[in-house]
Amino acid sequence: MDLIRIKNVEKKYKNGVTAIYDLNLAIEKGSFVFVIGGSGSGKSTLIKMLYREEKPTKGQVIVGGLDVAKLKNKKVYKLRRKLGIVFQDYRLLPKLTVYENVAFALEVIGEKKDSIRIKVLKALEEVGLKNKVHSYPDQLSGGEQQRVAIARAIVNDPKLLLCDEPTGNLDPDRSMEIMKVLEDINKSRGTTIIMATHDKEIVNKMKKQVITLKDGHLVNFKQKGKYDNEAI
């Protein structure tokens, strides 16, 4: 079963720049996919279209049976509840503790307090931060903050986890820690993960599927791909 189907998608920004040209993709449930490409290749735009931050100008983007392009602003939350998103800059709330930051994602969708507690602690255990529950984000290292963000993204048990350069601010060792956490989530929960990155080492080590984009065009989509310098 394909979780994501992208058909004839074109994205042209209002300033006239075309970020994606006629893209066709199908991503299977449970897969781990890297999206690579240089700056301006359209990888961020692709990720943004998947969580309906941007609408495609043409074509269809179907995520879990939902046509994202046709989704009205008011209904965007229905899509967002099905997926988790992780960013390069973590996007944690500084005034809330680690626990509260993760619980926040469940509170705003109206979960019960008891089930929030169970789910939050489970998610924090998965990312290895159970002993930092009461810390504030600024008391944590970058890698730890990113793991909190991952915990927040998976606490709702989404089918799809989108990561936009999650290791962009981290050194190679911390980056590998994050990758290990993501791989565990992919295996244990069966969560489909799509990760935009330009970290050559990670892509080569992980041996996952790789989508290569160049100037808005799909170059190739390989199983167990490598970071192909020439293609970029």
Place this chain on the structure above:
Amino acid sequence: MKPFRMLGRSIRDAFKSVIRNFSLSLASISCITITLIIVSIALIASLNVQNFTKLIERDMTIVVFLDSDTTEEQAKEIEEKISDLSNVSEYSFQTKKEVKIRMQEESDIFRTVLENFDDENSPLKDTFQVKVKEIEKIKNTAQKIEKMKHVAVVRYGEGMVDKMVKAFSSIEKVAYGIVGALILVTIFLIINTIKLTISARKKEIGIMRLVGASNFTIKTPFIVEGMILGMLGSIVPIGITTYGYVAFYKHFNGYLYSELIQLIKPDPFVYQISLIVLGIGILVGMIGSSSAVRRYLKV
């Protein structure tokens, strides 16, 4: 229950936000306070004007004096004609004797002067007191009565009273205009203050959207916050209205300048005004905050 849980969280968040952004909250509150004070004064003034114009209108009568030599039968005829007029709401008839007795009761001077007259040579006349349904048509009705046989003189407010009524009603309109304009200005001020508190929480709203909070969930705490600000802002105006009006009423013994201009009794008037002021405060806060937050929910 999920909706109640969400509402509880909204209310909690709203109170937190009011306290956290206290200086901004204070700005909104004082702005609402000032407006509501003026609104309540305008409201009290215009309702009082409305009240005594109604009282005056109700008391406005046409007094019809009949010729001295009118017989009882002729008076009856006139009575029938008067009751046939469409604008007449009620009327009463007083004979010379009754008029004399009433006047003697009213003052000692009248008593001694009128002692000297008996029915035959009385300077007094049989009179009808006619009340009209529509005050605007009083002149027309008076003219009709004047044309009847045996009617000597017809008296009514003759312009003075209805000019006063017209003046009052224009004062009332101006007061309503001022109230409306003030409410509008306050809404804009609240939109701006709440926008500031929201822009401080832009990041939070962004994250809420990312993790799948519906627009309703995001909006509710801000709207509740606006309502709280409105409520807090109406405390002082309600106090001023309640105590101020009671003091004002007592100081003037219930009327202004002459007994013609009667003030509305404070109970239950001040409570009604307080409720209206509270309602306006809450509504203004709500409208202000919901239109402020709407701009942040567009993607």
